[in-house]
Amino acid sequence: xxxxxxxxxxxxxxxxxxxxxxxxxxxxxxxxxxxxxxxxxxxxxxxxxxxxxxxxxxxxxxxxxxxxxxxxxxxxxxxxxxxxxxxxxxxxxxxxxxxxxxxxxxxxxxxxxxxxxxxxxxxxxxxxxxxxxxxxxxxxxxxxxxxxxxxxxxxxxxxxxxxxxxxxxxxxxxxxxxxxxxxxxxxxxxxxxxxxxxxxxxxxxxxxxxxxxxxxxxxxxxxxxxxxxxxxxxxxxxxxxxxxxxxxxxxxxxxxxxxxxxxxxxxxxxxxxxxxxxxxxxxxxxxxxxxxxxxxxxxxxxxxxxxxxxxxxxxxxxxxxxxxxxxxxxxxxx
Ligand code: ATP
Ligand code: ZN
Numbered sequence: 001x002x003x004x005x006x007x008x009x010x011x012x013x014x015x016x017x018x019x020x021x022x023x024x025x026x027x028x029x030x031x032x033x034x035x036x037x038x039x040x041x042x043x044x045x046x047x048x049x050x051x052x053x054x055x056x057x058x059x060x061x062x063x064x065x066x067x068x069x070x071x072x073x074x075x076x077x078x079x080x081x082x083x084x085x086x087x088x089x090x091x092x093x094x095x096x097x098x099x100x101x102x103x104x105x106x107x108x109x110x111x112x113x114x115x116x117x118x119x120x121x122x123x124x125x126x127x128x129x130x131x132x133x134x135x136x137x138x139x140x141x142x143x144x145x146x147x148x149x150x151x152x153x154x155x156x157x158x159x160x161x162x163x164x165x166x167x168x169x170x171x172x173x174x175x176x177x178x179x180x181x182x183x184x185x186x187x188x189x190x191x192x193x194x195x196x197x198x199x200x201x202x203x204x205x206x207x208x209x210x211x212x213x214x215x216x217x218x219x220x221x222x223x224x225x226x227x228x229x230x231x232x233x234x235x236x237x238x239x240x241x242x243x244x245x246x247x248x249x250x251x252x253x254x255x256x257x258x259x260x261x262x263x264x265x266x267x268x269x270x271x272x273x274x275x276x277x278x279x280x281x282x283x284x285x286x287x288x289x290x291x292x293x294x295x296x297x298x299x300x301x302x303x304x305x306x307x308x309x310x311x312x313x314x315x316x317x318x319x320x321x322x323x324x325x326x327x328x329x330x331x332x333x334x
Contacts, residue, residue, distance in 0.1 A: 032185060034265030038314065039187040045318050054183040055191035066309045066320065067194070069331025071175065073225075074196050074303050077217050083173040083198060088154040090147060090177035090192070096157045097146040099285040105238045105246065111147035111179040114140035147179035151195035152300045159201055160286035167291045169202020171210070175305075187310055188263050188270045194305035200298065203290055204279070207299040211257075211275050214301040218259050218273045224330045227261050227272075227311050234258040234271065255279070261311040272307040276300050 042048045049058030059067070091113065097103075102110060114137070116126065122139060129136040148154060151174045159170060175196045182189055200210040215231060222229040234256045235247040250256055255277045260269035276299055282288055283295035290296050316323040320334050328334055 029266035031264065031267035034267050035184075035186040035188075038264050038310075039185060042187055042310075042313070047313065047318060048187065053191070054185055055189060057187075057190065062318070062320070063309055063313075065334050066312055066331065067305050069334045070303065070305055070308050070312075071196055072332035073221060073330050075173075077221060078171075078173065078198055081171045081173070081198060083171040085173045086155060086158065088148065088151075088174065088176050090179065091145045092148050092154045093157075094142070094144050094146050096154070096286075097149075099157075100153055100282070101285065102149055102153075105236065105243065106149065106180075108239050109180040109182060109237075110149060111181055113143045113145040113147065115143050117141040148176055149180060150178055151176045151197045151302065152199045152298075155199050156201075156282045156288060156298070157286050160288045164289040164291055164293055165201060165296060169200065169206045169290070169296070172199040172201070173197075174199060186264065186267070188307050190306055193307075196303040196305055197300045199300040201288060201296050203294075204297045207277055207297045211277055211299050211301070215257060215259075215275050218275065218301065218303075221330075222259060222261065222272075224326065225308075225312060226324055226327050227308075227315055229259055229261050229272075230269070231257055231259050231275075234274070261307075263307065263311050263314050270307055270311070272304050272311055274302045274304075276302070 039048075043050050047060050047063050049060070051057065094112070097110075116122070116139070118126070118139070126136050126139055129139075152172075154176075155172050155174060159165065159172070175194060177192050178195050179192050181191060183191060198210075198214065200207050219229065219231060233251055233254050235250045236256065238244070238246045238250075257275040258271035259273040259275075261272045262269045263272075264270070278298045278300075280295040280297050282298050288296040288298070312323075312327070316327060320328060320331075
């Protein structure tokens with residue numbers, strides 16, 4: 001910790017010096033103790049504004065200035081990518097969501113948008129139920145809209161609709177709030193959070209090369225930010241018994257790596273960036289084709305803006321004015 005005034009001061013065992021990789025060890029205490037403590041510290045310092053729902057927070061000016069700084073740092077890192085910028089709202093068409101097969105892997109995380117579609121009679125029933133404190137949401141009807149589960153999903157149908165890609169493929173720069181139904185007292189596990197991504201579309205070789213390059217860049221960024229970190233192979237939380245087989249195979253094929261940073265005292269380190277190779281999965285959902293007409297491969301590097309912000313606050317304190325100058329510079333001078 002560089003900042004002693006107004007900084008989050010966890011238990012003695014949690015003073016993690018930047019670059020201190022022993023901090024990746026997993027102490028034996030109940031991991032929720034550290035999670036609750038950090039969450040409370042963030043709320044007490046008015047960095048995050050809590051709500052009645054776990055994982056839904058308001059963000060302060062301080063939090064947003066760090067988030068903006070991170071986006072600036074990522075943009076600088078990706079300046080040579082000639083990326084096409086796409087910004088989507090935190091929602092996508094239900095049809096595209098169905099095509100992505102997200103419900104096969106993660107039905108437990110998905111969020112769908114339902115609305116009132118009735119007439120006067122249904123409206124009265126709705127208000128009466130509300131008044132009596134009864135359940136009313138089961139009267140809502142599904143719309144054509146679902147919440148975006150990951151920043152890169154809306155990209156694929158857009159690119160596919162253009163026809164075959166140029167020989168060099170494509171890099172797309174996206175940033176959006178995502179929704180995942182995973183309520184938690186862990187401040188680093190929110191239900192709505194931002195992913196900044198570079199998405200690579202092209203041949204298998206292009207994706208593998210891109211992912212390798214970004215694993216190096218992500219590691220470099222974490223070092224520049226003074227965050228202790230390690231990169232490890234990972235898997236997504238696929239649902240159910242069948243999901244375990246998919247997750248094992250994802251690990252075996254090394255399709256997903258994560259950059260982990262200790263955030264919560266006494267808890268395992270948290271995935272703050274991920275480096276994913278989807279093979280040609282999305283070319284089965286949409287007609288994504290290379291210049292040769294072959295099914296395109298895709299991959300993405302994702303920066304968890306909220307988690308990285310929480311990691312910076314955790315390791316450098318709640319006053320950016322007292323952070324190491326180098327870290328402030330990387331963030332564009334916050
Ligand atoms: P985890 O294993 O921790 O659930 P994930 O592997 O599912 O995360 P990805 O799907 O790879 O995460 O998402 C990319 C990045 O988005 C993650 O590396 C992380 O930084 C961020 N992220 C994912 N889930 C959350 C969440 N619930 N709250 C905040 N950030 C998140
Ligand atoms: Zn992605």
